[in-house]
Amino acid sequence: MSINSNDGSLHQMQLFPVVEVVSDDIPMGVLNDGTPYLTLYGLAKLCGIDDTPLRVFTSNWDTEKNKPRGQKVAAYLAEKGLHNVDRLYTRVLNSSNVETHAYPDYVCMAILRYYALDATNFDRSVAIGNFVRLAEYTLKRMIYEKSNYNPNASIDTSFENYRARIKLNDQIPTTHFAVFREIADIAMNLIGGGFPMDDTTSLDGSVGIHWGKYWSANGLSERFGERVQHQHLFPENYRQSAANKYITAWIYPIDALGVFRKWLHDNYAMEKLPNYLGNKKLSNASELLESIKKPALPNKH
Incomplete structure (x- = not known):
């Protein structure tokens, strides 16, 4: 899954999963270009929501990105230097030859951040818990890297x-x-x-x-x-x-x-x-x- 260096849009390539696993009931994997991803179900599980509204939201990104929720997600992506993203996932065939929506890690974190910090009229406990856990993990990894410490x-x-x-x-x-x-x-x-x-x-x-x-x-x-x-x-x-x-x-x-x-x-x-x-x-x-x-x-x- 590549990012256009000029506009940050996602492009369809000849991509396929080289790793597919399920951890804590969350399907995930890595594509052949090295992009880590979650499936639609995995991302919904991470956010503590049903996958149907998430499918509608991400499949209609062209219009959703101009609405309040989409604007928040787009802003979080822009903070990472990803401007004018035109697609939130790539369609790939998994090892069972079934089409899968692969959401790259940065898209997953932007959507999770929205559901953890911004969503209303919604039980955010799962999203908040996962967002905090991932933030702690990233901080731990950063400290290890900056300290040249090998935990193994x-x-x-x-x-x-x-x-x-x-x-x-x-x-x-x-x-x-x-x-x-x-x-x-x-x-x-x-x-x-x-x-x-x-x-x-x-x-x-x-x-x-x-x-x-x-x-x-x-x-x-x-x-x-x-x-x-x-x-x-x-x-x-x-x-x-x-x-x-x-x-x-x-x-x-x-x-x-x-x-x-x-x-x-x-x-x-x-x-x-x-x-x-x-x-x-x-x-x-x-x-x-x-x-x-x-x-x-x-x-x-």
Whole structure:
């Protein structure tokens, strides 16, 4: 969806969605020229109104832009340097080959602003809430950009730290398994949710302690054979690396792996991990716990 550099009008081009998603029941996407858009239904949902009057308003823009509501929307567009806009959406075919009205982001914000600030005889609570939320999001993004702050930097560092530890500890005998390697699914989910993985956290240490107690309390060595100590290394950026030549960790007979995996989810993740995360004072601990739950098999009939 292009803007004419002289008059700001929208032109029909060979445009089509390259991304189509529905988030919070709001259909949206991105066109092949990079324009983010909402559908008619998505824009109506954002504004807290029915899509029928919005369709009438935007489809008859030639006349509506000269009325009070249209004049407000046109003025908001003009503030963005978009003068004499002759169309508020572009008709495109979606992935189901159905025609969709794609409203570009700047049009969406102008219309939302009207319904949040100017509309009368109308419950503006939804429009106001969404307008404020989007304004806050934009301010947050602006501060990050002006400060050259990468909000994902800590997550990227945690992933790199974990990857470095995996590379250093991948030589486990095929007859045994290591707790550190087997908690990868949980560790990756936690890191993706903002859990810091560095030399001040030791998730595998916590798991190892509780699994060791379970192993001994249930006499699993009699069933599977003895566990053995094996060298465990830390990356150079970890303080623990200074003692690498002295550090070992238990590895366990491979035949016990199934028991460990069931215990890891049913016992550790569901009973022990909440306390571990609570001690780390993570604000999103409940979301992290939800992310690691495993599905059950469907009931057999």
